[in-house]
Amino acid sequence: xxxxxxxxxxxxxxxxxxxxxxxxxxxxxxxxxxxxxxxxxxxxxxxxxxxxxxxxxxxxxxxxxxxxxxxxxxxxxxxxxxxxxxxxxxxxxxxxxxxxxxxxxxxxxxxxxxxxxxxxxxxxxxxxxxxxxxxxxxxxxxxxxxxxxxxxxxxxxxxxxxxxxxxxxxxxxxxxxxxxxxxxxxxxxxxxxxxxxxxxxxxxxxxxxxxxxxxxxxxxxxxxxxxxxxxxxxxxxxxxxxx
Numbered sequence: 001x002x003x004x005x006x007x008x009x010x011x012x013x014x015x016x017x018x019x020x021x022x023x024x025x026x027x028x029x030x031x032x033x034x035x036x037x038x039x040x041x042x043x044x045x046x047x048x049x050x051x052x053x054x055x056x057x058x059x060x061x062x063x064x065x066x067x068x069x070x071x072x073x074x075x076x077x078x079x080x081x082x083x084x085x086x087x088x089x090x091x092x093x094x095x096x097x098x099x100x101x102x103x104x105x106x107x108x109x110x111x112x113x114x115x116x117x118x119x120x121x122x123x124x125x126x127x128x129x130x131x132x133x134x135x136x137x138x139x140x141x142x143x144x145x146x147x148x149x150x151x152x153x154x155x156x157x158x159x160x161x162x163x164x165x166x167x168x169x170x171x172x173x174x175x176x177x178x179x180x181x182x183x184x185x186x187x188x189x190x191x192x193x194x195x196x197x198x199x200x201x202x203x204x205x206x207x208x209x210x211x212x213x214x215x216x217x218x219x220x221x222x223x224x225x226x227x228x229x230x231x232x233x234x235x236x237x238x239x240x241x242x243x
Contacts, residue, residue, distance in 0.1 A: 016180075020058065023177065035068055037149050054120050055104055063097060078112060105133050145235070154196065156225040
């Protein structure tokens with residue numbers, strides 16, 4: 001089986017949007033981990049007066065994490081899947097949270113413009129055709145010294161962690177998803193993780209995109225060594241001009 005891409009993947013997410021929240025709710029720590037990664041942005045004063053881009057918001061779980069951790073921030077949540085975005089936008093939100101349909105690589109075409117004080121991307125980069133192009137787009141919309149947090153399935157490189165991921169997918173996720181008619185999407189999910197960058201390789205990719213202070217931070221529970229937060233910041237304008 002090959003990975004789903006572009007239109008096929010967007011259609012698969014559209015179809016899965018009706019049961020997506022139910023499946024992720026069965027993942028211990030899912031929402032708590034997102035909030036932890038949102039806190040790792042390190043934004044001051046609950047994000048008061050700041051602009052935050054939630055890139056690849058899905059059905060809004062990452063948006064909810066940002067809204068909880070950063071009650072003072074203005075959040076723009078973006079996703080390419082119409083079905084996922086409809087589910088997200090249909091939930092109750094506080095003032096200052098808006099939703100826009102757009103591919104991550106074509107934000108400006110959808111009217112999404114920086115500068116943003118922070119970008120949060122959860123479970124996005126495995127699902128784009130060109131991760132480097134998306135990182136370039138992120139760099140473009142970030143304000144100088146703006147912060148990035150990527151919450152992603154990026155394996156540690158240890159065989160044991162890959163084995164745990166495969167066992168969870170084959171033992172629980174795939175049977176349930178197949179019964180719901182979304183087997184293709186979740187087979188893509190399994191394969192996209194094992195074929196994507198390790199955590200260290202993705203951190204190197206982020207550095208190559210011009211980001212500074214890149215760190216790989218683990219998450220607890222069964223996802224230790226499987227899911228990480230990669231945090232970074234854009235250089236300030238003086239440093240970029242000097243470089």
